[in-house]
Amino acid sequence: MLQIENLTKTYTSGNRSLTVLKNVSFSVEDSSTVAIVGPSGSGKSTLLGLCAGLDQPTSGQVVLEGINLSILSEDQRAEVRNRNIGFVFQNFQLLPTLTAIENVMVPAELRGERGAYDRAFNLLDKTGLADRIHHYPSQLSGGEQQRVALARAFINKPKILFADEPTGNLDDDTSSGITDLLFSLNRDSGTTLILVTHDLDLAGLTERILRLRSGEVISDTVNTPSLYKTAQKG
Amino acid sequence: MKPLQMFLWSLKMSGRELRSNYSKLLLFVSSIIFGVAALVSITSFGDNLNMAIYDQSKSLLGADITLQAREPFNEELLALTDSLGGELAEEVRFGSMVFLPKTGDSRLSQIRAMRGNFPFYGSIDVEPAEALNRYQNENMALVDESLQLQYNVQPGDTIRIGTFDYLIGGIVRGVPGETAAQGVIGPRVFIPLETVLGTALLQRGSQVTYLTHIKNPEISTSGDFRDKLRPLLDRNRARVETVESRRASLGRSFRNLTGFLNLVGFIALLLGGVGVASSIHVYIKQSKKSISVLRCLGAKLPAILFLYTSLSLIMGLTGAGIGILLGGALQTLIPAVVQDFIPVDVSSALSLRAVIYGLVVGLIVTLLFVWLPLAGIRDISPLAAIRSSYEPATGHKTNLLRLMVIVLLVAFILTFARLQTGSWIQSLFFTGTIGLTLALLSLVAVLIVFLIRKYFPNGWSYVWRQGLANLFRPNNQTRMLIMTIGFGTFLLAVLYLSQRVLLDEIRIFGTSGQANTVLFDVQSDQAGPVSDLIRAEGLPLIEVTPVVTMRIESINGRSYQSIRQDTTERSSRWALQREYRATYRDSLISSETITAGAWIGSYSDDGSPVPVSFETGIAENLNISVGDTILFDLQGVPVQTEVASLREVDWQNPTPNFFLVFPKGILEPAPQFMVILTRTDSRETSARFQQQIVRNYPNISIIDLDMVLATADSILSKVTFVVQFMALFSVFTGIIVLIGAVITSRFQRMKESILLKTLGASKQTVTRIMAIEYTLLGLLAAFTGTVLSVGTTWLLAVFFFEAPFRPDLLPLLLLMLIVVGLTVGIGLFSSRTFYGQPALDIIRSEEI
Ligand SMILES: Nc1ncnc2c1ncn2[C@@H]1O[C@H](COP(=O)(O)OP(=O)(O)OP(=O)(O)O)[C@@H](O)[C@H]1O
Numbered sequence A: 001m002l003q004i005e006n007l008t009k010t011y012t013s014g015n016r017s018l019t020v021l022k023n024v025s026f027s028v029e030d031s032s033t034v035a036i037v038g039p040s041g042s043g044k045s046t047l048l049g050l051c052a053g054l055d056q057p058t059s060g061q062v063v064l065e066g067i068n069l070s071i072l073s074e075d076q077r078a079e080v081r082n083r084n085i086g087f088v089f090q091n092f093q094l095l096p097t098l099t100a101i102e103n104v105m106v107p108a109e110l111r112g113e114r115g116a117y118d119r120a121f122n123l124l125d126k127t128g129l130a131d132r133i134h135h136y137p138s139q140l141s142g143g144e145q146q147r148v149a150l151a152r153a154f155i156n157k158p159k160i161l162f163a164d165e166p167t168g169n170l171d172d173d174t175s176s177g178i179t180d181l182l183f184s185l186n187r188d189s190g191t192t193l194i195l196v197t198h199d200l201d202l203a204g205l206t207e208r209i210l211r212l213r214s215g216e217v218i219s220d221t222v223n224t225p226s227l228y229k230t231a232q233k234g
Numbered sequence B: 001m002k003p004l005q006m007f008l009w010s011l012k013m014s015g016r017e018l019r020s021n022y023s024k025l026l027l028f029v030s031s032i033i034f035g036v037a038a039l040v041s042i043t044s045f046g047d048n049l050n051m052a053i054y055d056q057s058k059s060l061l062g063a064d065i066t067l068q069a070r071e072p073f074n075e076e077l078l079a080l081t082d083s084l085g086g087e088l089a090e091e092v093r094f095g096s097m098v099f100l101p102k103t104g105d106s107r108l109s110q111i112r113a114m115r116g117n118f119p120f121y122g123s124i125d126v127e128p129a130e131a132l133n134r135y136q137n138e139n140m141a142l143v144d145e146s147l148q149l150q151y152n153v154q155p156g157d158t159i160r161i162g163t164f165d166y167l168i169g170g171i172v173r174g175v176p177g178e179t180a181a182q183g184v185i186g187p188r189v190f191i192p193l194e195t196v197l198g199t200a201l202l203q204r205g206s207q208v209t210y211l212t213h214i215k216n217p218e219i220s221t222s223g224d225f226r227d228k229l230r231p232l233l234d235r236n237r238a239r240v241e242t243v244e245s246r247r248a249s250l251g252r253s254f255r256n257l258t259g260f261l262n263l264v265g266f267i268a269l270l271l272g273g274v275g276v277a278s279s280i281h282v283y284i285k286q287s288k289k290s291i292s293v294l295r296c297l298g299a300k301l302p303a304i305l306f307l308y309t310s311l312s313l314i315m316g317l318t319g320a321g322i323g324i325l326l327g328g329a330l331q332t333l334i335p336a337v338v339q340d341f342i343p344v345d346v347s348s349a350l351s352l353r354a355v356i357y358g359l360v361v362g363l364i365v366t367l368l369f370v371w372l373p374l375a376g377i378r379d380i381s382p383l384a385a386i387r388s389s390y391e392p393a394t395g396h397k398t399n400l401l402r403l404m405v406i407v408l409l410v411a412f413i414l415t416f417a418r419l420q421t422g423s424w425i426q427s428l429f430f431t432g433t434i435g436l437t438l439a440l441l442s443l444v445a446v447l448i449v450f451l452i453r454k455y456f457p458n459g460w461s462y463v464w465r466q467g468l469a470n471l472f473r474p475n476n477q478t479r480m481l482i483m484t485i486g487f488g489t490f491l492l493a494v495l496y497l498s499q500r501v502l503l504d505e506i507r508i509f510g511t512s513g514q515a516n517t518v519l520f521d522v523q524s525d526q527a528g529p530v531s532d533l534i535r536a537e538g539l540p541l542i543e544v545t546p547v548v549t550m551r552i553e554s555i556n557g558r559s560y561q562s563i564r565q566d567t568t569e570r571s572s573r574w575a576l577q578r579e580y581r582a583t584y585r586d587s588l589i590s591s592e593t594i595t596a597g598a599w600i601g602s603y604s605d606d607g608s609p610v611p612v613s614f615e616t617g618i619a620e621n622l623n624i625s626v627g628d629t630i631l632f633d634l635q636g637v638p639v640q641t642e643v644a645s646l647r648e649v650d651w652q653n654p655t656p657n658f659f660l661v662f663p664k665g666i667l668e669p670a671p672q673f674m675v676i677l678t679r680t681d682s683r684e685t686s687a688r689f690q691q692q693i694v695r696n697y698p699n700i701s702i703i704d705l706d707m708v709l710a711t712a713d714s715i716l717s718k719v720t721f722v723v724q725f726m727a728l729f730s731v732f733t734g735i736i737v738l739i740g741a742v743i744t745s746r747f748q749r750m751k752e753s754i755l756l757k758t759l760g761a762s763k764q765t766v767t768r769i770m771a772i773e774y775t776l777l778g779l780l781a782a783f784t785g786t787v788l789s790v791g792t793t794w795l796l797a798v799f800f801f802e803a804p805f806r807p808d809l810l811p812l813l814l815l816m817l818i819v820v821g822l823t824v825g826i827g828l829f830s831s832r833t834f835y836g837q838p839a840l841d842i843i844r845s846e847e848i
């Protein structure tokens, strides 16, 4: 369960201030899927960053699984992220010095866990990369890199998965493959999915769509996931 | 994560990081290699030297106890000698001209007239060896190797000392406890004591030292042995040396030497540290994305700091390890380089202490310098993973962590310098100079970059604009390169210039168009005939100055012994006990200025104290001022004087200068000798003239200033070679840092070069752009370093050497040229692989 209350984010540089988010409030039930859509610069990434505790809001608060992120230190938030959150980024963000499987294992290793290798291998197997596990990111295509990123996002069995434009850097065919994978992994593990995108087709796959404009939520609608579109595309 | 888990995790991650970036990271830390090598080699050498001094300490003195006095031993000293028992050897040591009939040359030498089996420990290295056992019985001479080198004398030749001809029995290659350099300054000639006793060579007024060497291992000379003897020795103006005292004084002076060399090596290490910091800074910048992703995934700040620290530690360990190996190899060479200056045989085993020392200091320096940029990791926000266009706003807050690291760094340098120099003041000076020089260099770099940006020559050709722009590209290493290359140049230039200053100071005598030959110990009755001889040879008689020797008996009625007893300071003790060589005249000379009292030029013997003039420095040492009365012992005759004036003396002035000057009217009848100055213009005239003097007046010593200068030059350049050798480590470090910097920015450059090539630029154009950039870098660094070195040497000359400073520009220009050439050469060489790389690799490369 993720609760957002009166979230406001203002950037000040010099004597100018820019309010990027204004009094945003909503909450997300466990295991549901939500898309945040809006034009470029409307504050989507900022909102996502705040929800995941990557940054501190100017006012308001984020309560994630009953933990109020606003009162935690950066290192405490890092701990919360590690235990509860998975990430998928637009530009994959794999660590270049690590092989595919090592990239997947990182969140587990950060918890000090052993035996992460088997889980990582299973996840990579599911994403169809079983024969590429010892390759470095630079030896993988964009789509393959994003699959590794997906595997990494699920290794710690997160409660919530944040995805910021997961298909933004990929061509249509590769995108739909990644999209299918994302949703199927999500379904299998019962994770809450919060998806940021300006791709309305992609947003159409979620149960709920939040529209942002100029830092404000202008609509919050329930959606019937249109599996049909993905099926047609794939 | 628990600390242990964090440790294991960071080790695992370091391993992975190393796997793909090993050569790059190794290059970063390799800047410490030469610094560590310098420290290890010097420390190991110092340890070996200490051990050798300890092991060979008996042969350093050659005896258990040596007593020495400036006069033949009196009853009391003879009684003391007897009481110390054991086996005795006598020696009379004095300076005298030696004449070599084979070549017609003469040379002022140090004569050692020996009786007995000295040295008792160790042995004089003579060729052929049996000559050592024969020379005393067969009236032969053993002559210094330097005479052989200079005049090609051989065993079997004749050498004349005074009026006595000796057969040369052997060549002295080494004397235990003495250095080869000593023999170059005054060649040592060993002869039997019987042949000089009672001759004119030992008459009053000449500088003679009487020594008795005692072999008696039963007597314990440690502890307060010397203190107990002191009153007796003081009373007789004698000195005692024991194995312990010789060992201690040697140890002290070599600790100073190795301490100094260690500091020069440490500078190389610090420069390497600057290089490490800068490379790691760029590396962290390039890893920024990875760091923010790690933080997104839940890595805490300490874990990431830990990761990069252990990474640096592993690399630092590797760098230090290579440095230790290199240092171990180097230290086998050091004894050969410095053997002329050390009185013992030093082994070249690598000391364990040096290894540990190099490792610890190398790691500390790596860690401290790595932590400077690491402190910035704190500012890398996890947000950067989802957004790259915005720098986090926290970037400019004062970073407490970094401040702490800087404080630690300064404290470490201060402590290290304190350990090497043994003084906080010197340590502060050392740290301050380095800090100031580096600060100035970095200021110049910032200023230049600022100016180039501000007044960018838009009208210049493409190649020039591109080359200039490279100096302020993002992630540029301009400042760091100017700092390291500039500092290396600075060090070399300061060493070179200081050596020149010291030599110039000596050279003034030789080149002032005046005297270059000084005749000492000319007896008063010889002054006339010698002057005539000089004129007859067609040489100028530049000056004839009388010299009278005397000692202080009492000051203001207090005997010198009683003053000595409660004087703790060494220098004043020396001033009290020394023999004063005074002159008398009716006026001041050009090198003198009165600073207190009034100059009195004549004295009528009316029983009042004689008004004398003291040099200010010696007056300070004696703690006397105008009006004080001093009783001198003028070779047995008491002379009551009063300080009438104090004089400032310009010692650089090539006239004989004196601590003590008497007025005319009292010393004329006293036993005295003359100092005569003349000038010879060719080697032939000089040799002929010296030959005449030596033949007719064997007691007269001739100092050939040209030869003194040449000798000083050769010795000084050997000393500076050692120091420059150490300074060279800084230059090597600069080279490595340069290579590191080029490689660090390699991918950025490759991208550009390929872009340029795609846009139609030829390989030549790309090379020219880089050549311009490196030329500018090298020029800026070398120029700034040189200018700073001129300033620093000027300060040293004025305040430390107290000598005039006229920098010679040509060698400095040459140095600058070499530095620039090296910079361009290495820069282009390290960039050469850019060309061959296929474009695809670079576009795919994650490091862009
Ligand atoms: N550090 C910052 N300082 C000032 N303004 C910022 C900062 N970070 C973001 N902004 C501003 O906040 C606004 C929202 O940015 P954000 O990245 O959240 O937009 P977005 O909706 O994700 O856009 P896009 O679809 O292009 O990714 C933008 O107008 C941006 O200019």
Ligand SMILES: [Mg+2]
Binding pocket: A044, A045, A046
């Ligand atoms: Mg965005």
